[in-house]
Amino acid sequence: MLILFYALLIFCIVGSIIAIEIRNILASVIAAGAVGMALSILFLFLGAPDIAITQVVVEIIVLIVLIRSTVSLDNTSPTKHRDTFAILSSLIFFGLFLVFAFMAFQGLPKFGEPLMKVASNYLRDSVTQTGASNVVMGIILDYRAYDTLGEATVIFTAILGSFVVLRAKGKKRKEESDRVKVGIPDKEDLPKTLIEVEE
Amino acid sequence: MEGMTFIVKTITKLLIGAIFLFAIYITFYGHLTPGGGFAGGIMLACGFILLTLAFGKKMSLGKLSDFWASLIDNLGAITFWSIGMLGYLSGYFFMNFIEKSNPFGLFSSGTILISNIAICLKVGSSIFAVFLALTIFGRFISDLIASEDED
Structure with missing residues (x-):
């Protein structure tokens, strides 16, 4: 049983990394959903059926809403650019966090x-x-x-x-300057699939 | 044809009653078995979202419009708050003022059952209202274009 518990834990971590790193947004949403399902089984292992039920149901709702809002958009694979300074600094702070957490958790009582x-x-x-x-x-x-x-x-x-x-419906009347300010494109610039889906 | 295919509509017709029944069971037996108002409310919202996806917006808005959803949301919040205020009748805020009977019965725990029902109504209608707001938001751009075409 303990082996299954740790396998699910590792599955959660791997799924989260995939959800962050993958390029397609739809695949990322599905990976996050798989992580949520594994998390609900972990809650069952820890003896918390209340939280497991809530986790499953909330995960389903979030999946539906996210898929609904990502699939209708045409732009599902954003371009990616790496920033070495940000990655380096976050790695350094994560290492510092691990060191201090190891020191701090020595003083906590047992599980x-x-x-x-x-x-x-x-x-x-x-x-x-x-x-x-x-x-x-x-x-x-x-x-x-x-x-x-x-x-x-x-x-x-x-x-x-x-x-x-x-x-x-807003309380103010819509004007030409509002459309430019919010950044809504003209009808010719919009992808055709969006207009067809909405109609 | 609005909504999804014939297969999805048939399966939805068969399942939707069971989904609502299970949501009500989870809510009413929250103080006896795992579950409670929050999980039951989200299951109710799940049922309404399934109706929306399978049969289209028009049908599910006929069952529960966005006006009624926000109204039920407000009513659930007021009910839960007034249960807390009614505790002052016999002592302090959120006192369990209803007589408790023997455990493991449906009406055994006083105000907990009423609080669960209030939270179920509140959470269910509000999550469905958020889903409706997101779909309304999707319509926003095409509405704007349509209104421009009229002018």
């Missing part, structure tokens, strides 16, 4: 033995105090419901912002 003993109280009293046999739900909607309200507010604000930014 599954936390310093704070709140979790054991939750596990002992959750069923009698909240009545929910799923301890995760008892924590996030009873003990820590205020956190969940904050999460809901974050989602609400994000949806509101995207609705304002992405709406089709």
